[in-house]
Amino acid sequence: MSLLERKRIATLRERGLGIREIASRMGRAPSTVSRELERNTLAHDQGIYDADLAHHRAQERIKRARPAKLRIDSELRAEVQAKLDLEWSPEQIAAHLRALWPDRPERHLCHESIYRALYQGAKGGLSRTLTKKLRTGRPLRKQRRKADQRAPQFAVPATLIDHRPAVVELRERAGDWEGDRATRSCTNLSGLTDWRGS
Structure with missing residues (x-):
């Protein structure tokens, strides 16, 4: 801040x-x-x-920030690297460390610490090449965006059913019948019967 x-x-x-x-x-x-x-x-x-x-x-x-645990504890670093090589997620590794050393809290890490160490590289204590072992496979961390800052998923926004062109109501083109079953009129259905009979 x-x-x-x-x-x-x-x-x-x-x-x-x-x-x-x-x-x-x-x-x-x-x-x-x-x-x-x-x-x-x-x-x-x-x-x-x-x-x-x-x-x-x-x-x-x-x-006064403390050095990263993974930089100063070689045994802890080796354990984390071994599990990353096996493509374990940081969440799985964090749980594994607590089970492996239940009485040594100085060797416990949260998953966020592992992610940070990976993306900071040597400064964090892990090689950045290990990011390839993550399920995302991203070499750089993707910054989260707030909901109002997210880009729309579609290049062209969808057209609401109320804003359809009038030609759709005539049901003369291929594709005008799909997806609008609730509003079919009796005349449309009789037209369908005529078409089948011809």
Whole structure:
């Protein structure tokens, strides 16, 4: 989150707006705003969210970020790579690690950590070539889009039944009879009988 966004949260919070309203105005998920407020408002802040202070705290956390488990634990890395070679999914591997080392939580990974390690390559501790072993086979991670940002599936939008051309009602062309059984009239059916008789 940028400093500008944090300043916006602080301003809206001062005005007494709730988390959902702040998130809506910023185009962010309510969980993102809630998490930001929880992480960067400490007990001695007396319930006041300070944007500059929050930004500084976030930057400090980034500097203190721990190295990836897969980079520092060679045995864990070997186990994950072996299962990826067998084309196991990251979800299956995460469950397997918990079963393999139930009393060693430092060797437990969530599936998201495995995906991140794969797509970050050497920085994450796994080779990017292993992305070919995933069921998607994507070399790069596909960014999720919100429902309102998704592209339509069809190049030409479908025509609604109410907007059909008048010629369809005449039922003279091949294909005009299909898909419209509920609205056939008696005259159309008698026409069908005449056609069969001829």
